[in-house]
Amino acid sequence: MGVTFSFPMKQTSLSEATLMAMGKGFAITSDLDLGGHLIKGYEQHRTAGLPPLKIAAITNDAVATLVSFVYQYPAAPNQKAAMGLIVGTGCNATIPLQFSKLHKNKFPGLISVQQDWDLLDVGIAVNTEWSINGSASPLRMLGLISRWDDELDKACEAPGFQPLEYMTAGRYLGELARLIFVDFLTTVQGVPPEDLPQGLHQRFGLSTTFLSHFYPGSDKGDILEQLQKEFDLSTDSTFTWTSDHADTLYHIAKAIQTRAAGIVAAATIGLLRCADELPDPSEPVRVGVANGDNVEELVVGYTGGCIQHFQDYLKDTQAFLDFITQEEFAAQGKRIRVKLEPCHDGGITGAGILVPAALASTQA
Incomplete structure (x- = not known):
């Protein structure tokens, strides 16, 4: 799956993201591995009927909006x-x-x-x-x-x-x-x-x-x-x-x-x-x-x-x-x-578009 976060992030790849410091009163601290944090929480509560989860792409909401817009416009x-x-x-x-x-x-x-x-x-x-x-x-x-x-x-x-x-x-x-x-x-x-x-x-x-x-x-x-x-x-x-x-x-x-x-x-x-x-x-x-x-x-x-x-x-x-x-x-x-x-659904569709792009890049 692809994930969009409304936070500033540092990224070395599409599948990894580290939260940067913010000034908006959010409880999440900086230097947090967003993908790892999400997978850990999912696995703690995953029941037998739920599939394993792999995050192939993480992006900021503004980046996802641009990706979606370029792809769809x-x-x-x-x-x-x-x-x-x-x-x-x-x-x-x-x-x-x-x-x-x-x-x-x-x-x-x-x-x-x-x-x-x-x-x-x-x-x-x-x-x-x-x-x-x-x-x-x-x-x-x-x-x-x-x-x-x-x-x-x-x-x-x-x-x-x-x-x-x-x-x-x-x-x-x-x-x-x-x-x-x-x-x-x-x-x-x-x-x-x-x-x-x-x-x-x-x-x-x-x-x-x-x-x-x-x-x-x-x-x-x-x-x-x-x-x-x-x-x-x-x-x-x-x-x-x-x-x-x-x-x-x-x-x-x-x-x-x-x-x-x-x-x-x-x-x-x-x-x-x-x-x-x-x-x-x-x-x-x-x-x-x-x-x-x-x-x-x-x-x-x-x-x-x-x-x-x-x-x-x-x-x-x-x-x-x-x-x-x-x-x-x-x-x-x-x-x-x-x-x-x-481009109102860009945060959703942009993350989805990046998943096959990320997988193709990894395979290449």
Whole structure:
């Protein structure tokens, strides 16, 4: 069988994986042999009616999404399935990169290539984790990190661990909205903190799921009624929810989502350029197209509940991608597009696809 884990891992082969350190509060420790741990647990509880188990392939969910997308997407002659993107509880991406693009300390311990291949020209699927501890400087330089982001970061299990994810992923967007909303109510409107519902004082007391459907015309109903139902006020409180409060919370959620979509779009463009899938705008466009419409499409397979359901996350990400490519390449007379396409079962099918690939590689 093939197995997909939603964890960063170190791998020397498809069938072996060691968990890396994480900052998301998981109980599993680092330096854990994932495959061995799973087999050991299975064997301890396997009854006579169950078959023996062999793990042929282990992969990260973002890698599995890319594998599945490349395998299944019916690309046209002018298209290329170029990247896998996850925006759910977490935010992550995977893209094939040449070894020449990587520092040598990122090379796998065991590399097997055909005899006539130059190692530095060989591609490898790189699971980015987008940002990691110490990489927030560009975000600060561009003025993207607010005081509420800093407040959220400091309260995390590992402050500074994944700064970009804290600004884009479903695990954190509701909490960011809570911090901003409480600040608005207490600082701008002067509401005594003790008059606010207890849920607004609790970390993660405002969920991303709730905000996903919190907009005028939502099928969940009127936003003021949603707010009143979600956060009951104590009977002795002099504070009452109003339409202005509901509208403010909606605009906070929308602003957070718009920023997240812009960051994900910019990061996607940057990663595609790093992989030489997009040319430098200052240089002549070198991509060739196979149809008369003169369009080159790089297709990104996406999955995750946050990008699908949180306000207009998907629509706005695509709009930002279109705006960036239009601004950078239209003057050169080329219509290059980065297109988002769904790949919702990639974590499952990608692991399955890797099993025969791994077995064929072992036999060879």
